[in-house]
Amino acid sequence: MNFLFEIGLEELPSRYVDEAESNLKKIAEKELKEERIAFSGIESFSTPRRVAIIVKDIAEKQADLDKKSVGPSVEIAYKDGALTKAGEGFIKSQGATPDDVKIIENEKGKYISIEKFIAGKPTKEVLPEILSNVIKKIEFEKSMKWSDRTFRFARPIKWFVTLLGTEVLPFEFEGLKGGKKTRGMRYFAPQDVEISNPDEYVSKLRKNSVIARKAERKAEILKSIKENCENDGDVAIINNYLLEEVVNLVEYPFAIKGEFNADYLDLPEDIITITMETHQRYFPVKDANGRLTNKFIVIRNAPEYSEVVKKGNEKVIEPRLADAKFFFDEDLKGKFADNVEKLKEVTFQKDMGTIYEKIQRSKKIAEYLADELGYGAKKKNILRTVELSKADLVSNVIAEKEFTKLQGFMGSVYAEKQGEDKEVALGIFEHYLPRYQNDILPTTIEGALAGIADKIDTVVGCYSVGLKPTSSKDPYALRRAVQGIVQVALDSKLELNYEKLVEKAYEIFAADKKVLDKNVVKNVVELFKQRLSNVLGEKYSKDLISYEINLENNIVKLNDRLSVLLELSKTENFETLINLLKRVKNIVKDNKDEIKISENLFEKNEEKAIFNLGNKLELLENKEFANYIQVLLNNANVINNYFDNVIINTDDETIKNNRVSTLKKLEKSIDKMINI
Structure with a gap:
C-alpha cells in the first residue's frame, strides 16, 4: 500500500520550490521512522503550486516496541529501602509504578530499570498527527499568515491530498480537510482532478497539464526549446542558474521564440543577456556562427503556443533594452575615472569605511605585493587597476539599472572605451575572479594582484571589526575570498607568503580604522590554513597536507612540497x-x-x-x-x-x-x- 500526501498552494517563489520539496521528504522520513512506521522508500514531487510525497509500501501499523529504560543507580534511587526523589522522578517519567521497577546489573554496578511493551497502533491513526508535525516543521526564509489563520507558510495552503491506498485518510489542518482531489494547471485544465490511488498521481497530473517531477519538467523545457526554437539553426544560450529558476516557475513548459530591434545589438553582449536573463527570465539566442542575435526564448507556463504571449513579451523586452542603452550612453558621456571620487559617498561597511577608503588600503596592499613578488615594472598598471576597480559601482548601468551581475565587466568596458591600457581594463573585470566555484581565474597580473589586495582587505577588515564568519553564516563571503586568493596564487604561480600578507593588510587597516579584535592575524592565518586544506584536498590526502600545512606559508611552495610527497x-x-x-x-x-x-x-x-x-x-x-x-x-x-x-x-x-x-x-x- 502506498500513501500520497500533497500540499496544494498559491504559487511559490521559484527559490522556495526545491527547498520545500526536499524538506517535506526529509521531515516526513524522519517522523515516520520515529513513529516506527515502516516503508520501502519516499518519492517527492514539486511544482510552483504543490509539493508532494508518495510513501511506498507503507506498513499498516506501527512496529511493536519492547522499551527498556535504565534509570539512576540503586544507591541513588533508594535510601533506607524507600524511593528517593530521583527514583520517583524516573518512574513517573516512564509512566510506570514502583511495582514495574527491575534491578539490572552491568560493569558499572546496579541500576533501576523499567521495561514496557508498547503495541503498535494502526498507521491511519498515527498518520494525521505526523502530517501536522511535518507541515509545521517545514521552514522558509520568509513566511506569511493569511485570512484568519494563525499558521505561517511561504504561501497560503489551498488543499491537501491524503490518499492511503484507495481510501482518503481523515486529516484536517487549519480548517482544510484532506481529500483525493488535486488541481490541474490553472486556466488549461480542471481544478477538480480526482486521484483514485497514489500510483496514478503522476500520470493523472500530466493529463491535466502538470509535470510533477522536476527532472521531467527540465527535460521538457530543453525538448521544447530544441523543437520550437532551434529548428532554424539558432542556438539557445542556456545558463544553468536560469534553467533552475525557470523550471520552478512553470507546471508545463512551452518554449516560444521572440525578437527585438536589432539596433540594440550595438550594446555590449553582457548587458543584453543580463537584461534578458535577470529581468525577464528569457534565454538569449545565438546564430549558427556563435553571434548573439536579436532573438530570445521565453518559457510559457502552458501546454501550447500563443502568438499573443509572443507579441506581449516582445513589447516588454524593448523598454528594458532601451533603458539599458540610455544608461550605457549616459555613462560614456562622463569620464570613467571621475567615478572614483564619488565612491567617497558609498559606505562599504560602517566600521570599515567607504569604498573609496577601501580602495586606498587596497592600493597599499597591491604596492606591497608588486614589490614582494617582483612585479615592480607592472606597478603603475596594477595600482591603476585597483584605483578603477570599483568605479563602475556608481555608474548608471549598475547603480540605477541595478545590473549588479555586471560589476567589473562594465568597468572593463568603460575603461577600454576611454583609452585605459587593455590590461588595466581587463584587470578591472578579473579582480572579481573567481566569483563562484569552478569560475575562470585572472589571466593578467593586474587582475590577480588587484583581486588579492581587495579580498585580503575585506577579510582582515571584517575580522578586525568583529565580523568573523560563523559555522552557519558568512555574509561577507570571507571563506570564498580566502579560497579565491589561494586559487589565484596557485594558478598564477605567485610566490605568496600568506602570513606576511595578512600581517601587512592588518598593519594597513589598523593605521586607517579602529580595530575591535586583538587576534586578527592569528585568526585569519587559521582561516587560510582551512581554505588551503580545502583547495589542496582536491589533489592531496589529509595526511600529506597535515605534514606540511604548519611548516610552509608560501602557497606555491606548499603545493610543490605536497607534490613531492605525493x-x-x-x-x-x-x-x-x-x-x-x-x-x-x-x-x-x-x-x-x-x-x-x-x-x-x-x-x-x-x-x-x-x-x-x-x-x-x-x-x-x-x-x-x-x-x-x-x-x-x-x-x-x-x-x-x-x-x-x-x-x-x-x-x-x-x-x-x-x-x-x-x-x-x-x-x-x-x-x-x-x-x-
Whole structure:
C-alpha cells in the first residue's frame, strides 16, 4: 500500500520550490521512522503550486516496541529501602509504578530499570498527527499568515491530498480537510482532478497539464526549446542558474521564440543577456556562427503556443533594452575615472569605511605585493587597476539599472572605451575572479594582484571589526575570498607568503580604522590554513597536507612540497619512513633539555650513523625540499637499524640522555621539513 500526501498552494517563489520539496521528504522520513512506521522508500514531487510525497509500501501499523529504560543507580534511587526523589522522578517519567521497577546489573554496578511493551497502533491513526508535525516543521526564509489563520507558510495552503491506498485518510489542518482531489494547471485544465490511488498521481497530473517531477519538467523545457526554437539553426544560450529558476516557475513548459530591434545589438553582449536573463527570465539566442542575435526564448507556463504571449513579451523586452542603452550612453558621456571620487559617498561597511577608503588600503596592499613578488615594472598598471576597480559601482548601468551581475565587466568596458591600457581594463573585470566555484581565474597580473589586495582587505577588515564568519553564516563571503586568493596564487604561480600578507593588510587597516579584535592575524592565518586544506584536498590526502600545512606559508611552495610527497608516497618505503619518524617523535616528545651530544659516548656504529644523518639533513634544510625528503627516504634503513640494535633506555643515565639527544637533533631537523 502506498500513501500520497500533497500540499496544494498559491504559487511559490521559484527559490522556495526545491527547498520545500526536499524538506517535506526529509521531515516526513524522519517522523515516520520515529513513529516506527515502516516503508520501502519516499518519492517527492514539486511544482510552483504543490509539493508532494508518495510513501511506498507503507506498513499498516506501527512496529511493536519492547522499551527498556535504565534509570539512576540503586544507591541513588533508594535510601533506607524507600524511593528517593530521583527514583520517583524516573518512574513517573516512564509512566510506570514502583511495582514495574527491575534491578539490572552491568560493569558499572546496579541500576533501576523499567521495561514496557508498547503495541503498535494502526498507521491511519498515527498518520494525521505526523502530517501536522511535518507541515509545521517545514521552514522558509520568509513566511506569511493569511485570512484568519494563525499558521505561517511561504504561501497560503489551498488543499491537501491524503490518499492511503484507495481510501482518503481523515486529516484536517487549519480548517482544510484532506481529500483525493488535486488541481490541474490553472486556466488549461480542471481544478477538480480526482486521484483514485497514489500510483496514478503522476500520470493523472500530466493529463491535466502538470509535470510533477522536476527532472521531467527540465527535460521538457530543453525538448521544447530544441523543437520550437532551434529548428532554424539558432542556438539557445542556456545558463544553468536560469534553467533552475525557470523550471520552478512553470507546471508545463512551452518554449516560444521572440525578437527585438536589432539596433540594440550595438550594446555590449553582457548587458543584453543580463537584461534578458535577470529581468525577464528569457534565454538569449545565438546564430549558427556563435553571434548573439536579436532573438530570445521565453518559457510559457502552458501546454501550447500563443502568438499573443509572443507579441506581449516582445513589447516588454524593448523598454528594458532601451533603458539599458540610455544608461550605457549616459555613462560614456562622463569620464570613467571621475567615478572614483564619488565612491567617497558609498559606505562599504560602517566600521570599515567607504569604498573609496577601501580602495586606498587596497592600493597599499597591491604596492606591497608588486614589490614582494617582483612585479615592480607592472606597478603603475596594477595600482591603476585597483584605483578603477570599483568605479563602475556608481555608474548608471549598475547603480540605477541595478545590473549588479555586471560589476567589473562594465568597468572593463568603460575603461577600454576611454583609452585605459587593455590590461588595466581587463584587470578591472578579473579582480572579481573567481566569483563562484569552478569560475575562470585572472589571466593578467593586474587582475590577480588587484583581486588579492581587495579580498585580503575585506577579510582582515571584517575580522578586525568583529565580523568573523560563523559555522552557519558568512555574509561577507570571507571563506570564498580566502579560497579565491589561494586559487589565484596557485594558478598564477605567485610566490605568496600568506602570513606576511595578512600581517601587512592588518598593519594597513589598523593605521586607517579602529580595530575591535586583538587576534586578527592569528585568526585569519587559521582561516587560510582551512581554505588551503580545502583547495589542496582536491589533489592531496589529509595526511600529506597535515605534514606540511604548519611548516610552509608560501602557497606555491606548499603545493610543490605536497607534490613531492605525493610522488614519494607511492613508493613502498614511504609508509615505513613515516612510522619510523613517528617513533622518533614519541621517544623525544618529553625531552625538553638541550644536552650537548658526545660522540665519545657512542658504543655502536648505528649511533654514529644516525648522528651523521642528522648532520647531513641539517645542511640540506635550506635547500631543495625534494632533495631533503629523498635523502631522508634513502636513509630510512639508518633509523631502522638504530632502533633494531640500540637500546635507548639503558641503565646508564648519561648514555641514555646522549642517545635521546641524538634522536632529538634528528627530529628537530626533520620537524622543519615534514611535521608528522
